[in-house]
Amino acid sequence: MNQPSLCALIDASEGVVKADRVIRGGQLVNVCTGEIYPADVAITGDRIAATGDVSGYEGPDTEIVDATGKYLTPGLIDGHLHLECSKLSVTMFADAAVRYGTTSVVSGLDQFLVVAGLEGVREALREAEASPMKIFWGAPFKTPYTLPETTVGFSFGPDEHAETQGWVDCFGVWETVAEFVLNRDEKVLRALELAHRNRLPIFGCAPMAATTTINALSAAGVRLDHESYSAEEALEKLRAGMSLLIRESSVAHFMNENVRTVTEFGAQSRRVGFCTDDMHVADILREGHLDKLVRMAIKAGVRPVEAIQMATLNCAEMYRIDHLVGSITPGRYADVLIVDSPESFQVERVFARGRLVARDGRTVEAPQAPERSAVLSPAFQVAPVTEGTIGVAAEGDEARVLVVEMDRTVPFVRKGVEMTLPVVDGTVRADLAQDALYVTVSERYGKNGGCTVTAMINGFGLRSGAIASSAAPDDNNIVCVGADRADMALAVNHLAEQGGGQVVVDGGEIKEFLPLPVAGIVADLTPEEMADAEDRLEAAARALGCELPSAFGYLIFLEITAIPEYAVTDLGVVNYHTQDVVDILRPTAN
Known part of the structure; x- marks a missing residue:
């Protein structure tokens, strides 16, 4: 981060250099002392110069911001x-x-x-x-x-x-x-x-x-x-x-x-x-x-000043960045909120780095994304997926299978349940009556052959189709859950060809697609555009039968092995406790 010289900070805080703007007439929420009292705030460049009586910091070109009747808190x-x-x-x-x-x-x-x-x-x-x-x-x-x-x-x-x-x-x-x-x-x-x-x-x-x-x-x-x-x-x-x-x-x-x-x-x-x-x-x-x-x-019962401290100074101190942010004090970044009151805490104006950047829930300038380099546009190297690619090999007419089970009461947690599933042409098949669906992870970097692994999962409730995402921490390989293998193949291949995104497929058709061209995980959409896309994706997933609070919210975290008890990665199903890949085929009772 850009740091002004010490001389510049001292000049500003002594008033040798006059303030660019002064926020006048507000009640300062001082998170350092827990007090609330009348104080003006002088801002020079991107830093706080002084608080309190700052009349000596004003010059002929100083902008005056009226905060009468409002409260001033640090940026969150x-x-x-x-x-x-x-x-x-x-x-x-x-x-x-x-x-x-x-x-x-x-x-x-x-x-x-x-x-x-x-x-x-x-x-x-x-x-x-x-x-x-x-x-x-x-x-x-x-x-x-x-x-x-x-x-x-x-x-x-x-x-x-x-x-x-x-x-x-x-x-x-x-x-x-x-x-x-x-x-x-x-x-x-x-x-x-x-x-x-x-x-x-x-x-x-x-x-x-x-x-x-x-x-x-x-x-x-x-x-x-x-x-x-x-x-x-x-x-x-x-x-x-x-x-x-x-x-x-x-x-x-x-x-x-x-x-x-x-x-x-x-x-x-x-x-x-x-x-x-x-x-x-x-x-x-x-x-x-x-x-x-x-x-x-x-x-929940926390005093307003304490709640504001939790969102500002407390966080800054635990990360040892309180010399830069977390309070409205000299030398810190001029991140100042004008709010209606500490109790209701409705943010009305936002100053960041000394400039007004938002008012009444809207930014004052439209965001402009930079040009993207090839570094953040790597090609996907997934081996083409077919219907036959997807499946767990097994013998006989049925198999006892360890199925990853979504815990609907504790977010992200996946347990395991054993189910007897049909085997057709040497492959374990989904059983919609038991909500036993396919889940695949396709390696995107070409380091492991761009391969696709298959497991079985319970809890998504899809009656048809498939959902898939290339935004999937912790490795951002393509994860897909589906009831139909052909739809899953279409979903995975589409994401690989398009350079990443999230998709809902049903009956051989792309029902919804959100492109994520930046690193295959994010996009330069406005927040409103992204919110609309998220809502459409979730609605399309619900139309397939998903009843989870967030189909894609649960989907993207399936690869995280640090969450109990099972994860699905490009290596297979991982047991959180033993930290190794497990064979999901279980012995069938005689």
């Missing part, structure tokens, strides 16, 4: 975000988020990384510099995240950490999955040791963690975690010395559960922040972004 910080999962490019996601007051996000840009490597990350960071939203980048602890390792376009290890931890854009180690620490993974431990030497914070990922796991992570230096499935788990992490990020995403709704650490268990709120992790754009436009989380926390 999303503490853990895979912005690529929005399917929007950096520019377009920024357009969606800043209108609701989110001016900074912490991200590993890991999906760009696994597809396009370090140059892809650099392009994304340059794009953010030209947007009203800052990205504080954490170098992913490794890629691929999967155990065992799946096929990705770019692998990231200790050598890459030795380079990138020295970048001025690197603010820590991102998403350190607990299993790699528990396994004493040599490469991961080397990356963490580098971070300790470089005094960089380590960000964790430990869903449903046992006490011994929490202890081990804290001992390894993991500073914070965003993956608590219960308030008790969240409290245990706080007690072990970690900071807590409460996640409220489009699919994983944990605010009301985990905020109990503060409202019921009495934990100090100053080590608690917020994150969204993954958001559907349609949900942002309907409900807001981080501002929604502030309102939810207040409704």
